[in-house]
Amino acid sequence: MRPDLELISEWVAPDSRMLDLGCGDGTLLAHLARTRAVTGYGLEIDPANVEQCVAAGVNVLQYDLNRGLGDFHDASFDVVVMTQTLQAVDHPNLLLEEMLRVGREGIVTFPNFGHYRCRLSLALGRMPMSRALPDTWYETPNIHLCTVADFEELCDKLGIAILQRAVVDHAHRSSLGLRLLPGLLGEICLYRLKRR
16 A cells, blocks of 8 residues: 555545545555454446446446535534645645535645645746656646645635644655655645544
């Protein structure tokens, strides 16, 4: 399992009801069902990933997150997870609000566009590529990249409380430097959130 999914797993309480936005092949839901008796659904747009979810026994709906989450009732889930998807949707601010409407808590991960390598690339006149942002500018699915400060400012504006934050390197490790300068040294950001 990806290291970021291991970190997220620690934030999900046993017996939770979960919605996984952009669930990929369903690895996280399958793992949490086995290890923590978590139930729920994954939403995924890619038909190949939907097939993998079904083959793994994961409840999945083929779904475009840009439609919002209007098909789901308020507080339907204990936790809504969105890993490495926030930056690829049309309106990340609206989707964050929807996450915390349908779920009591949310977990979000995204690449930090404020990482020093990104800043250096931009200073040299080039779009950044890194282990956390591996695609060229013309092939990337990312349309709304942000920094640690940008995301935290948006949460404040939307009335979202940050319960936990982990800012890690590309291998999902933490260090003293990452804790002291998360916006400069962090490559991947993980947040646990709820409405204020």
